[in-house]
Amino acid sequence: AQTVTQSQPEMSVQEAETVTLSCTYDTSENNYYLFWYKQPPSRQMILVIRQEAYKQQNATENRFSVNFQKAAKSFSLKISDSQLGDTAMYFCAFMFQGAQKLVFGQGTRLTINP
């Protein structure tokens, strides 16, 4: 069974700082996808970034980037120049190719302080 672990329940940084959220996963599959979702206080689930396991290059979306270490089964999210609007719960999620579901981590509550 696939599992996703986020070891940081809460994090807090000052505005404009860089913050890294950790995520590890366990799977025997070789073809899969990894995601980071953001859940602001509005509760909406927003896709932040996606990584295909077969791609060695780390995905980047503006201020958001990942450090994908396939051998270590690690998928951390880096937020650069953090903004107040980044305050949210962040979920790491995994899906192997052809699967019928996303497997989510426990979530990390990130607070950006002014």
Added chain:
Amino acid sequence: EAQVTQNPRYLITVTGKKLTVTCSQNMNHEYMSWYRQDPGLGLRQIYYSMNVEVTDKGDVPEGYKVSRKEKRNFPLILESPSPNQTSLYFCASSLSRTSSHTGELFFGEGSRLTVL
């Protein structure tokens, strides 16, 4: 506007009183799914549907039912709700799970259910 719509957004009910949470998507998506979100557990899949009249259990299906009579709708039914079903529920849809398409999930806004 492309969206997944859930209703109600908030509901307080009592043990044993049947309720339905509706979900509708306007993107002609084949795949739909229900998740529940609980503190410290993340989101867990309850049921999913690959297409009309095709449904299957997820990881935590006990106490829930679903139906998929139309492509756009995927209601979640709690026949006899219990307090352990107090949770935040999300409906999600995706274009397809049968192709190599990664199937990014589009989520509804969530339904906060409290069972007393």
